[in-house]
Amino acid sequence: xxxxxxxxxxxxxxxxxxxxxxxxxxxxxxxxxxxxxxxxxxxxxxxxxxxxxxxxxxxxxxxxxxxxxxxxxxxxxxxxxxxxxxxxxxxxxxxxxxxxxxxxxxxxxxxxxxxxxxxxxxxxxxxxxxxxxxxxxxxxxxxxxxxxxxxxxxxxxxxxxxxxxxxxxxxxxxxxxxxxxxxxxxxxxxxxxxxxxxxxxxxxxxxxxxxxxxxxxxx
Amino acid sequence: xxxxxxxxxxxxxxxxxxxxxxxxxxxxxxxxxxxxxxxxxxxxxxxxxxxxxxxxxxxxxxxxxxxxxxxxxxxxxxxxxxxxxxxxxxxxxxxxxxxxxxxxxxxxxxxxxxxxxxxxxxxxxxxxxxxxxxxxxxxxxxxxxxxxxxxxxxxxxxxxxxxxxxxxxxxxxxxxxxxxxxxxxxxxxxxxxxxxxxxxxxxxxxxxxxxxxxxxxxxxxxxxxxxxxxxxxxxxxxxxxxxxxxxxxxxxxxxxxxxxxxxxxxxxxxxxxxxxxxxxxxxxxxxxxxxxx
Numbered sequence: 001x002x003x004x005x006x007x008x009x010x011x012x013x014x015x016x017x018x019x020x021x022x023x024x025x026x027x028x029x030x031x032x033x034x035x036x037x038x039x040x041x042x043x044x045x046x047x048x049x050x051x052x053x054x055x056x057x058x059x060x061x062x063x064x065x066x067x068x069x070x071x072x073x074x075x076x077x078x079x080x081x082x083x084x085x086x087x088x089x090x091x092x093x094x095x096x097x098x099x100x101x102x103x104x105x106x107x108x109x110x111x112x113x114x115x116x117x118x119x120x121x122x123x124x125x126x127x128x129x130x131x132x133x134x135x136x137x138x139x140x141x142x143x144x145x146x147x148x149x150x151x152x153x154x155x156x157x158x159x160x161x162x163x164x165x166x167x168x169x170x171x172x173x174x175x176x177x178x179x180x181x182x183x184x185x186x187x188x189x190x191x192x193x194x195x196x197x198x199x200x201x202x203x204x205x206x207x208x209x210x211x212x213x214x215x216x217x218x219x
Numbered sequence: 220x221x222x223x224x225x226x227x228x229x230x231x232x233x234x235x236x237x238x239x240x241x242x243x244x245x246x247x248x249x250x251x252x253x254x255x256x257x258x259x260x261x262x263x264x265x266x267x268x269x270x271x272x273x274x275x276x277x278x279x280x281x282x283x284x285x286x287x288x289x290x291x292x293x294x295x296x297x298x299x300x301x302x303x304x305x306x307x308x309x310x311x312x313x314x315x316x317x318x319x320x321x322x323x324x325x326x327x328x329x330x331x332x333x334x335x336x337x338x339x340x341x342x343x344x345x346x347x348x349x350x351x352x353x354x355x356x357x358x359x360x361x362x363x364x365x366x367x368x369x370x371x372x373x374x375x376x377x378x379x380x381x382x383x384x385x386x387x388x389x390x391x392x393x394x395x396x397x398x399x400x401x402x403x404x405x406x407x408x409x410x411x412x413x414x415x416x417x418x419x420x421x422x423x424x425x426x427x428x429x430x431x432x433x434x435x436x437x438x439x440x441x442x443x444x445x446x447x448x449x450x451x452x453x454x455x456x457x458x459x460x461x462x463x464x465x466x467x468x469x470x471x472x473x474x475x476x477x478x479x480x481x482x483x484x485x486x487x488x489x490x491x492x493x494x495x496x497x498x499x500x501x502x503x504x505x506x507x508x509x510x511x512x
Contacts, residue, residue: 003509003510005508005509006510071468072508073467073471073495073496073507073508074494074495074496074497074498074503074504074507074508075504075508076508077495077496078496078497209497210496210497211497
């Protein structure tokens with residue numbers, strides 16, 4: 001016989017997986033919209049944000065219910081607490097995808113701006129991190145989680161390169177300043193998404209091993 | 220999305236350090252080394268249990284128990300029924316001496332004095348430890364006389380001393396406000412929860428070196444239980460408490476250290492916060508989360 005709390009935790013796991021899926025999709029679409037300058041796709045991302053918000057609230061309510069009714073301890077407690085935080089991070093990732101999508105819409109009509117090639121690399125890396133952090137959550141995989149933390153540096157480095165290119169671009173074509181600032185803001189959002197994936201990875205390490213590794217880059 | 224299908228939620232993160240299955244080894248009659256956290260070893264001990272074994276006839280009920288009981292702290296013994304936690308508690312003040320078939324080996328020391336030494340006077344030993352049982356057992360006399368009982372049998376008759384100890388003990392047991400106007404009334408007229416606090420007052424009146432609590436709340440309703448748990452919190456620091464409990468939440472709320480026992484063995488023993496948030500052994504994890512036991 002499965003215990004009640006195990007069923008609740010199983011449901012919670014399915015729910016957070018659903019939030020993860022929909023957020024991952026939003027990120028992937030928003031990045032694709034940037035690269036292909038696809039405004040329609042960007043609009044779809046914007047329209048879907050409300051669903052993410054709704055699901056986030058649902059997951060939070062579920063966590064609070066389990067805490068109040070079952071008073072979980074040890075692995076159960078760590079799972080519920082980690083999900084509470086991961087849920088929050090996923091929702092913020094969803095917001096970042098929305099922000100990216102907004103910029104795509106704003107870029108329309110800005111004329112042909114060449115996107116720095118590193119954006120693509122950076123975006124792919126960030127997407128990979130998001131995919132992997134969700135897999136780490138579902139599998140409770142601290143090895144994968146640690147790998148994700150390392151990847152964040154790659155994204156940060158790419159972001160610096162993109163920034164330099166944008167600054168150079170502004171100096172070369174001051175008339176494009178507004179559009180280029182929007183591109184800059186898109187890369188900033190992508191970088192933040194990678195940061196959030198790193199947070200999620202750190203929560204997975206806590207969930208599995210019970211150690212809080214945040215602010216301890218070497219662990 | 221490329222996430223693999225959801226794994227069994229119960230497979231969520233076994234903590235590191237668990238051998239294949241200590242509990243299965245124990246169930247097969249084997250011995251496993253106890254996981255005693257460093258922080259327990261570092262705390263000064265009021266009571267030391269050292270390679271203690273106990274048999275009821277041919278059946279061994281305790282196996283090689285070695286554990287220090289920290290001074291001035293609350294230590295909870297948890298484990299499924301039959302794990303030996305009550306037997307261990309009763310061995311501390313030699314209540315098991317009263318069971319004819321009991322045989323022991325190993326040592327226990329109370330503040331350095333060997334409890335099972337031939338020269339140890341058992342009555343004196345029990346005066347140094349207070350014990351509170353599952354069911355409140357007030358003596359059929361007044362509240363006042365219950366509290367000062369230990370002093371009376373020690374020959375204390377000065378009213379001022381008795382009054383002072385009575386008030387101090389009842390205050391210590393969080394019963395003073397409820398009992399101060401009825402000290403002369405029979406203790407049997409108190410509610411179950413009040414009777415249990417009276418028993419704690421009676422135990423602490425003798426200024427024991429260790430207070431032994433054997434499932435002190437198992438016969439009480441939730442409100443009375445809450446009061447006893449609050450009281451145990453209050454006692455921490457002033458008394459060294461060793462408590463047996465079936466109630467996990469009680470252990471997690473009331474104790475500083477928790478020892479998990481299984482089939483007469485000590486399995487894991489550490490600070491309560493660690494045992495209930497990140498135990499070292501997955502066997503302990505399985506027990507505290509209710510997946511086993």
